[in-house]
Amino acid sequence: MTAPAIEVVHIVKRYGDFEAVKDVSFSVAEGEIFGLLGPNGAGKSTLIRMMTTLIPLTAGKAIVAGHDVAKEADAVRHMIGVIPQALTSDPDLTVEENLSIYAKLYSVPKAERIQNIAEVLEAVDLSKWRGAQVKTLSGGMRRRVEIARGLVHNPRIFFLDEPTTGLDPVSRIAVWEMLSNLRAKRNLTILITTHYMDEADKLCDRIAIVDHGKLVALGTPLELKHSVPGANVVEVHFDRETPEWQDRLEGLEGVTSVQAESEGFYRVLTSSGSKTTMQLVELAASLGETLTSLSVQNTTLDDVFVHYTGRQLRDEQVKPPVFTLPPRPGMQP
């Protein structure tokens, strides 16, 4: 059995009284794509920064490519490629110049440097753009430059912090495909952080769900979905809200949980989507209520996240502003 590419054991990071990462342990196998999934502020970036030697550990141990990040930071840095969340390639420099400078920072010899740059540009499909200034490229292409930059010294392990944030759906899918191909061709171990459920679901072999600095669940996407009671999710929208809906829905056969999304809109986790759908229609008809929409889906990572954390990931991402108009003079209360 080969040693894991990354092994994190009871890792802790404290900033004063605040514990950003709380006793997290996991390991990543060689050649695996491993995802850290969680909302903004969950501690994903802190975790990745500890593993990439950017910030010291408060407690615990992290072994990356067989080297302790606390004791053999330099050896770790030689083995890893890191793409931070922000686009940090120099916009005034060309694609090739950016890559060349980073290859030099890894002391890659000249002949190897030239060859590596050509290979990674080919891999990220930017060979035609090698002489273009980065500022002339689109957001998706700039992200590909970042990926190429992280690979220019042939690392064994590749860390990507939110690699598709800010990209349009087409570019995101292109990045996923590229990472999958790179893993296959270069036998790369990839660790990514993301708050996109679909990204984690489609790209990662295994996922660790992180919330408030704690690892709350770990497994393959399938394992995680199976760990949630209820095989299907029924989304139902009634034309009007009544306080009784929650209790009525929870009382249906096979229903494991009911979540109110908005006024009259519920997500119902159930062991049988078809049976619950029938019951819902009958219930609405018997009460003289109207269903405006009804859909049945398989359990998603969103449901997994709700199950383990008690809230939705997207609630953390987009917090609607609380805004109340001040009362106008003479306005009725």
Added chain:
Amino acid sequence: MIRMFAIVEREMRKFFRSPMLMIMSLMMPILQLIIMGNAFGGKIVGEKVAVVDYDHGPQAVRLREAFDSIAVNIKTFTTVEYTDEVQAREDVRTGKINAAVIIPKQYSRRVYAQDAPVIGLVVDDSDQFSSGSIEAEMQSVVTALTTPVIQPRMANQIALEIVELYPYVNYLKYLLPACCAMAMYISVMIGGGMLYIDDKARGVHEGYLVTPITKLELVFGINTAAAIKAVLSGICLTVIGSLIAGLGVVFHPMADLELLAMIIVTAIAFNGMMFLLMVRVDDPLTPRAMFGVLNLLLFYPSGAMYPIAAFPPWLRALSVIDPFTYCVDGFKSILLKDGGFVSIQYDLLFLFVFGIGTLLIATPLFKRTL
């Protein structure tokens, strides 16, 4: 070393791709040189002086002829006839005229009788430059009129013979050393301070820190690049400024070597100081906010605009530790005095020690982690 030079390469490529830094670091000192150099230190001309003549005697006529001579030659002032002393004083007060000369009754008689003749001069001393200039001209007229036409064969008074070592140094030339220092300061402030913090804020340093580059390679790479930019700014301003000021010293190879030495050690000193100030700063607004304050604290106490000898003790103490002082002094010694390496050796030594010292203090403060 390859890693350190990679940092330098990146900085220099960015620098040459975006010439705004060079332009901005040269723009202000050149404008300062042209505008301040021409605005200050010029001769005062065209002032209006009222003449109130209550005497009308031969000596009063002689005095007024001397004023006319000034009006057509040196042109410091022209005269305006007034008949009333009170009106003349009022017009000086309200700014219609700049000064008034009162020739009292019996003036000519008193001159001939050698009976303490007096001429009155009313000046607007709220403007020290104008009033000082008029006073000086009036004094020269009085001295000329007092000097006997036939000089005694043996001089019976102590005479002072002034020997000026250098050709006339106008204010434009006097200001050039300060402008060279200013150009390098701006270059270090933008190319060293601001870009350093901006790169930190953009996450560029995070990209460096995950590579195997050592702390020393990173510190020296960043500082070498910033110092090179300052050297280029210094060279450009020295050459352009010398041509504007009409100083031919830049065409002398030995002076060029001395200037280059001054520029290099000044770049090291300014950059070391800037790196020490910025090494723990993360907020991009900080260097921008500090720019003006630092400029004030460093530039004016250096003797760039006014002699240090005139400063109060606390300001003199500040000038002793101010690298600008040594930079300005060194540039003055080369550009205005052609003093050779001997005249700049202490300036070179101070700036070099200051630069290396500040870098040595800053390096341990630089964090290899976030």
